[in-house]
Amino acid sequence: MADLTRLTAAETAARIAAGEVSAVEVAQAHLDRITEVDAKVHAFLHVDTEGALNAAKAVDERRAKGDALGPLAGVPLALKDVFVTQGVPTTCGSKILEGWIPPYDATVTRRLKEAGVVILGKTNMDEFAMGSSTENSAYGPTGNPWDLTRIPGGSGGGSAAALAAFEAPLAIGTDTGGSIRQPGAVTGTVGVKPTYGSVSRYGLVAFSSSLDQGGPCARTVLDAALLHAAIAGHDPLDSTSIDAPVPDVVGAARNGDVRGMRIGVVKEFGGDGYQAGVLERFNESVELLRELGAEVVEISCPHFDYAMPAYYLIAPSEASSNLARFDAMRYGLRVGDNGDRSAEEVMSLTREAGFGPEVKRRIMLGTYALSSGYYDAYYGQAQKVRTLIARDFDAAFAQVDVLISPTTPTTAFPIGERADDPMAMYLADLCTIPSNLAGNAAMSLPCGLAPEDGLPVGLQIIAPTMADDRLYKVGAAVEAAFLDRWGAPLLDQAPAL
Amino acid sequence: MSYEDALSSFDPVMGLEVHVELGTATKMFCGCATEFGGEPNSQVCPTCLGLPGALPVVNRTAVESAIRIGLALNCNIAEWCRFARKNYFYPDMPKNFQTSQYDEPIAFDGYLDVEVQGKTYRVGIERAHMEEDTGKSTHVGGATGRIHGADYSLLDYNRCGIPLIEIVTKPIEGAGELAPEIAKAYVAELRDLIKALGVSEARMELGQMRCDANLSLRPHGQEKFGTRSETKNVNSLRSVERAIRFEIQRHATVLTDGGTIVQETRHFHEDDGTTTAGRVKEEAEDYRYFPEPDLVPVAPSRDWVEELRGTLPEVPSVRRKRLQAEWGISDFDMQSLVNAGAVDAIVDTVAAGADSDAARKWWLGELARSANERGVEVTALPITPAQVARVAALVKAGELNDKLARQVIEGVLAGEGDPDQVVEKRGLKVVSDEGALGAAIDQAIAAQADAVAKIQAGNLGPVGALIGAVMKTTRGQADAARVRELILEKLGVS
Amino acid sequence: MPGITREEVAHLARLSRLELGAEELDHLATQLDDIIGAVARVGEVAADDIPPTSHPLPLTNVMRPDEIRPGLTPEQALSGAPAAEDQRFRVPRILGEEQ
Incomplete structure (x- = not known):
C-alpha cells in the first residue's frame, strides 16, 4: 500500500469510505510520521495521540454500522494552537497559557469533530499569532521542511510545516494579516483566508477581532475546499458571523477554469524590495493564466501602500485590549504571588514574565494608539485608511473578477535574520494585509521555486467578499496546469526529512 | 458651616448617574441566568468568565428594555449606535475591559419631571446607555474585612455580565436649597418609572439600582461650574438626600476657607451621613475607548421603536394624580399610600371588586401593621389583592364585622387558606340567626x-x-x- | 509628530500592566519610536470626509433571544484557576477601586 501520509485528504477519505483502509490505520501512520520527523520540524506543540485514535476508532465504528460518512471523515488534521479544545492544552504559543486546558470547544473544533475529522494535535505558532516566522513562539521555532534552517512563515508556521512535512494532510490556520497565506507560500502549500465572518471566531483566541479569520490549509486546492466547506457557515455564538449560505467552494475546486475571466494584477505589488525569483515565478503565472484563457490586466490600488501602517495600528490596538484578560487571576500563569504583593503587582509581574518581546511591543503600541490625545491621529486615521482600501477593492472588482499578486515579497528567510528587526519582519505581510483590512477572501498556492534559492513561491489570488468560490475556480485551474507542467506536485521536490 | 450658610453664598449644581440592573432572564452578552443568590460561580460561561476565545452576543430583551427606558425618559433613540470597550484592569472584570457604550448611546437628550413641595422640576437626561455589571469580590483577612488591609480576595462572577442601563442627567442647576430633595425625588421617580416599565424591580437595597451623585458649587452669579466631587454608590433614597446635603456643606466649608475642591471620587457612609475621599490615583485614568469589534452596531428600526413606544405604561406621576382623583383622597393620604408602597396593591384590590376606601383601609391599616411587624414590604405579605377584596366583600355583605375580618386576614397570613376557608375553619361567621x-x-x-x-x-x-x-x-x-x-x-x- | 519619550513608554507600560526592566524599557522606546514614525503615515491620506471603518462587514442588529443556555459548572469554571477557595477564585489583595 502507498504511504498513507502522502495521500491527499480527498483520497484518504475515499479510501476510508470504501473500506480500503481504516481511519485508525491512517491516524497511526500520521502519528508515526510525527514521531519520526517532528523532533526536527517542531510543527506540533501538543500531540493528542489518545484523542486522535479514539476519534478515528469512532469513524471506523460508524462505517461498520453503515452510517453515512462525511467527505472528510477519518482524515487527520493539525489544528493551530489558537483554537480552544476542550480537555486538550491550548497555549497560543505563549508561556502565559502554559498548561491551560480549556473547558470548552471552539466552534471550528466542534465542527471538525462533527465532520469526523481526526485532530492529531495542536500546532506551533507565533505567540498569540503575532509574527511572520513562528520564531515568536515561547516554545521554540518551527523549521521549514524545505530547509530546516529557514522559517516556515508565520504565524501559522506549525500548520504549514505539518502539511509540507507530511505529518497531516489538512491543517487549520488563522489569518489576521497573512498568517495562513504567507506560511502557505513559503512552504509550497495551499492556504485560504475566507471572507471575514464566514468561519466562526468563537473559541479562536483573539489577536485582532476585526481582522482574525480562521481558514483551511492543505496540500491541494480541492482539499482546502473540502476543509473550507466543513468549517464555514453561520454561528449564532459569533455576532460577526455571516448569516448566508457558504459559496460552493468544493464545486468550484472540482471545476477549475479561468476561460473568459478578467484577472487584475495589482500594480503596487512588485518592483523594489521583491526577490527576483519571486517576480519571475509570478510573471510566469500571469502568462499561464493568459494561456489558460483569462484576460489579464493591470489594476492600480493606490491606497494599498498605506495598508501596512494602518494594519500596525489597528491590529495592536485591538490586541492590547484582547490580551488584557491574561492577568493571572482566573487561569494561566501567575508569577510573584508571595502573599504580600497586591493583585496589581502580580498582574504586572505575570504579564512581564508571560509575554514575549513581540507581544509586549504590540500591546504597548496598541495602548499608545488608543490613548486619549493620540486616538484620532492613529487609530482614527487607520480606520479611514481602511475605508480607502475597501474602496480600492470595490473599484478593482468592478473591472476584474479576481486580483493576483505574489503572496509574499521573498521566499523563506533564515531563522534569526529578522528576529529583532520588527520593521523588516512586518514586510513579509505587505501583499496579504489589504484583504484583512477589507475583509475579502484570498488564497495562496504554490507557483514554483525561486531559481536563486530553490524555495517555494506563492501566488496570491484575491476575490471579493463572499466570492470565495472564485479563489478555488482560479486556483484549481492554475494548480492543474502547473501539475501538468511539472509532472508531479511541487512538494515532491522537497528534500526528504 | 451650616446648610443655610452654604446656600447663602453658593449655588449647587448636581449630576446624577444611576445604574439599573435589568431583570432579564439572561446576561447582557451570554445565556447565563441572572437569578440572585446562586452558588458562587454557578452562573458563568466562557463569555462572562472572559475565557480566551469566547465572544459576546447581545440580548435582544436588554436592548428593548434600554429603548423603552429611553422612550419613557422622553429621549431620542439612536438610529444607529455601537458598543465600545472601556479598558482598565480590575479583577472583578474578567476581560479587563467593560463592554459599554461611549459616544454613541442608545438613548439621549430627554427629561424626567419630578415634584417637590408641590412644584414640578424638569431634570434633563443626558443619555441612557447599555453596559454590563462586574463580578463580586469578598475581601478576606486584615483587621477591617474591607478592601484595604485585606490579605486576599475571593471572586464570584455570577453577577458579571448582568445587563445594566446607566442613566446620566444633564447638570441640574437652579435647585438651590431644594437640591437634596430634588435629587431624592428624581431617584424615587426614576425607580417608580423603571418598576412601572417592568424592566427591573429596581430594589436599591439589593443593588438593583445604584446611584453616583456628582456635586459642585459656584458662587451666586457665576456661570462657570465649580470643580465636582463624585460620591459613589449612594444606595437608598435617604442616602441620596444626605450625601448631597453633606457634600454641599463640605464644599462650602472648603471654598469659604480659601481651599480648592479636588476632583475625586468619594465614599458615602450610611452610619454617620458623611463622605470620605477615595484612594488617590497616581495617574489619570485613560480608558482607551474604541468600538467593540466583536459586536455589530445596533440600529433600531423606526417600526421597532414605535412598537416599543406602544408598550409604555402611564407615567407614574400622571398615574398617581389620576388615581388620587378617582379615589377622591387628599395629597397627604396619597403620599402615605406611596410611602407605604401600597398603590399597586390597592389598584389591584379595587380591580378585584373592592371599593377604594375599603381597599385603602385594609392595606394601610391591618396589613401595613403586619408588614411592619415582620419587617417586610406590604406587598411581600402572603396575601393577594383578590383575597383582600374578598374580605372587603364579606364585610360589605354583613357576613363579617371588622373584628372578625381582622381575624380572617390573620388566618390568611398564617397560611390557613383563602378568606372563605379561614371563615369556615375558624367558625367566624357573623351570628345573623x-x-x-x-x-x-x-x-x-x-x-x-x-x-x-x-x-x-x-x-x-x-x-x-x-x-x-x-x-x-x-x-x-x-x-x-x-x-x-x-x-x-x-x-x-x- | 514628536518622537515617543522614555517617560511615555514607562507610562504605557503601567497602563498595560507590564513590569518592564530598565534595559527593556530603553530597547522598546527605540523600537516603538521607529514603528510609530513609520505608521504615522496613515495621517497623509485620510481626509475629513472619509468615514472610518471599524469593521469589514456592514452587519447590524445581531441579537439573541433572552433564553438561558447551559454554561460551565463551577468545577469547570475554576479548573484553570491558579488558586481557589470556597468555590471562588482566590486572588492577591486588591488595591484599586471599581470605576
Missing part, C-alpha cells in the same frame, strides 16, 4: 334593668352596654349595628 340573637338580647335586657329603664326614659347612652353584653354572649360574632336595631325595637324606642 335572629332567634339566637333574640335570646341573647332578652338575656341582656333581663340582666340590666337599670340600663333598660334609662333607655326607655329616652337616654340612649346605655345601649352600648347592652350591645356589649350581646357581643360577649355571641363571642363577637354578631353584627353590632343589627344588635342595636333589635334592642331598640324590643324596648319600643325605635
Whole structure:
C-alpha cells in the first residue's frame, strides 16, 4: 500500500469510505510520521495521540454500522494552537497559557469533530499569532521542511510545516494579516483566508477581532475546499458571523477554469524590495493564466501602500485590549504571588514574565494608539485608511473578477535574520494585509521555486467578499496546469526529512 | 458651616448617574441566568468568565428594555449606535475591559419631571446607555474585612455580565436649597418609572439600582461650574438626600476657607451621613475607548421603536394624580399610600371588586401593621389583592364585622387558606340567626334593668352596654349595628 | 509628530500592566519610536470626509433571544484557576477601586 501520509485528504477519505483502509490505520501512520520527523520540524506543540485514535476508532465504528460518512471523515488534521479544545492544552504559543486546558470547544473544533475529522494535535505558532516566522513562539521555532534552517512563515508556521512535512494532510490556520497565506507560500502549500465572518471566531483566541479569520490549509486546492466547506457557515455564538449560505467552494475546486475571466494584477505589488525569483515565478503565472484563457490586466490600488501602517495600528490596538484578560487571576500563569504583593503587582509581574518581546511591543503600541490625545491621529486615521482600501477593492472588482499578486515579497528567510528587526519582519505581510483590512477572501498556492534559492513561491489570488468560490475556480485551474507542467506536485521536490 | 450658610453664598449644581440592573432572564452578552443568590460561580460561561476565545452576543430583551427606558425618559433613540470597550484592569472584570457604550448611546437628550413641595422640576437626561455589571469580590483577612488591609480576595462572577442601563442627567442647576430633595425625588421617580416599565424591580437595597451623585458649587452669579466631587454608590433614597446635603456643606466649608475642591471620587457612609475621599490615583485614568469589534452596531428600526413606544405604561406621576382623583383622597393620604408602597396593591384590590376606601383601609391599616411587624414590604405579605377584596366583600355583605375580618386576614397570613376557608375553619361567621340573637338580647335586657329603664326614659347612652353584653354572649360574632336595631325595637324606642 | 519619550513608554507600560526592566524599557522606546514614525503615515491620506471603518462587514442588529443556555459548572469554571477557595477564585489583595 502507498504511504498513507502522502495521500491527499480527498483520497484518504475515499479510501476510508470504501473500506480500503481504516481511519485508525491512517491516524497511526500520521502519528508515526510525527514521531519520526517532528523532533526536527517542531510543527506540533501538543500531540493528542489518545484523542486522535479514539476519534478515528469512532469513524471506523460508524462505517461498520453503515452510517453515512462525511467527505472528510477519518482524515487527520493539525489544528493551530489558537483554537480552544476542550480537555486538550491550548497555549497560543505563549508561556502565559502554559498548561491551560480549556473547558470548552471552539466552534471550528466542534465542527471538525462533527465532520469526523481526526485532530492529531495542536500546532506551533507565533505567540498569540503575532509574527511572520513562528520564531515568536515561547516554545521554540518551527523549521521549514524545505530547509530546516529557514522559517516556515508565520504565524501559522506549525500548520504549514505539518502539511509540507507530511505529518497531516489538512491543517487549520488563522489569518489576521497573512498568517495562513504567507506560511502557505513559503512552504509550497495551499492556504485560504475566507471572507471575514464566514468561519466562526468563537473559541479562536483573539489577536485582532476585526481582522482574525480562521481558514483551511492543505496540500491541494480541492482539499482546502473540502476543509473550507466543513468549517464555514453561520454561528449564532459569533455576532460577526455571516448569516448566508457558504459559496460552493468544493464545486468550484472540482471545476477549475479561468476561460473568459478578467484577472487584475495589482500594480503596487512588485518592483523594489521583491526577490527576483519571486517576480519571475509570478510573471510566469500571469502568462499561464493568459494561456489558460483569462484576460489579464493591470489594476492600480493606490491606497494599498498605506495598508501596512494602518494594519500596525489597528491590529495592536485591538490586541492590547484582547490580551488584557491574561492577568493571572482566573487561569494561566501567575508569577510573584508571595502573599504580600497586591493583585496589581502580580498582574504586572505575570504579564512581564508571560509575554514575549513581540507581544509586549504590540500591546504597548496598541495602548499608545488608543490613548486619549493620540486616538484620532492613529487609530482614527487607520480606520479611514481602511475605508480607502475597501474602496480600492470595490473599484478593482468592478473591472476584474479576481486580483493576483505574489503572496509574499521573498521566499523563506533564515531563522534569526529578522528576529529583532520588527520593521523588516512586518514586510513579509505587505501583499496579504489589504484583504484583512477589507475583509475579502484570498488564497495562496504554490507557483514554483525561486531559481536563486530553490524555495517555494506563492501566488496570491484575491476575490471579493463572499466570492470565495472564485479563489478555488482560479486556483484549481492554475494548480492543474502547473501539475501538468511539472509532472508531479511541487512538494515532491522537497528534500526528504 | 451650616446648610443655610452654604446656600447663602453658593449655588449647587448636581449630576446624577444611576445604574439599573435589568431583570432579564439572561446576561447582557451570554445565556447565563441572572437569578440572585446562586452558588458562587454557578452562573458563568466562557463569555462572562472572559475565557480566551469566547465572544459576546447581545440580548435582544436588554436592548428593548434600554429603548423603552429611553422612550419613557422622553429621549431620542439612536438610529444607529455601537458598543465600545472601556479598558482598565480590575479583577472583578474578567476581560479587563467593560463592554459599554461611549459616544454613541442608545438613548439621549430627554427629561424626567419630578415634584417637590408641590412644584414640578424638569431634570434633563443626558443619555441612557447599555453596559454590563462586574463580578463580586469578598475581601478576606486584615483587621477591617474591607478592601484595604485585606490579605486576599475571593471572586464570584455570577453577577458579571448582568445587563445594566446607566442613566446620566444633564447638570441640574437652579435647585438651590431644594437640591437634596430634588435629587431624592428624581431617584424615587426614576425607580417608580423603571418598576412601572417592568424592566427591573429596581430594589436599591439589593443593588438593583445604584446611584453616583456628582456635586459642585459656584458662587451666586457665576456661570462657570465649580470643580465636582463624585460620591459613589449612594444606595437608598435617604442616602441620596444626605450625601448631597453633606457634600454641599463640605464644599462650602472648603471654598469659604480659601481651599480648592479636588476632583475625586468619594465614599458615602450610611452610619454617620458623611463622605470620605477615595484612594488617590497616581495617574489619570485613560480608558482607551474604541468600538467593540466583536459586536455589530445596533440600529433600531423606526417600526421597532414605535412598537416599543406602544408598550409604555402611564407615567407614574400622571398615574398617581389620576388615581388620587378617582379615589377622591387628599395629597397627604396619597403620599402615605406611596410611602407605604401600597398603590399597586390597592389598584389591584379595587380591580378585584373592592371599593377604594375599603381597599385603602385594609392595606394601610391591618396589613401595613403586619408588614411592619415582620419587617417586610406590604406587598411581600402572603396575601393577594383578590383575597383582600374578598374580605372587603364579606364585610360589605354583613357576613363579617371588622373584628372578625381582622381575624380572617390573620388566618390568611398564617397560611390557613383563602378568606372563605379561614371563615369556615375558624367558625367566624357573623351570628345573623335572629332567634339566637333574640335570646341573647332578652338575656341582656333581663340582666340590666337599670340600663333598660334609662333607655326607655329616652337616654340612649346605655345601649352600648347592652350591645356589649350581646357581643360577649355571641363571642363577637354578631353584627353590632343589627344588635342595636333589635334592642331598640324590643324596648319600643325605635 | 514628536518622537515617543522614555517617560511615555514607562507610562504605557503601567497602563498595560507590564513590569518592564530598565534595559527593556530603553530597547522598546527605540523600537516603538521607529514603528510609530513609520505608521504615522496613515495621517497623509485620510481626509475629513472619509468615514472610518471599524469593521469589514456592514452587519447590524445581531441579537439573541433572552433564553438561558447551559454554561460551565463551577468545577469547570475554576479548573484553570491558579488558586481557589470556597468555590471562588482566590486572588492577591486588591488595591484599586471599581470605576
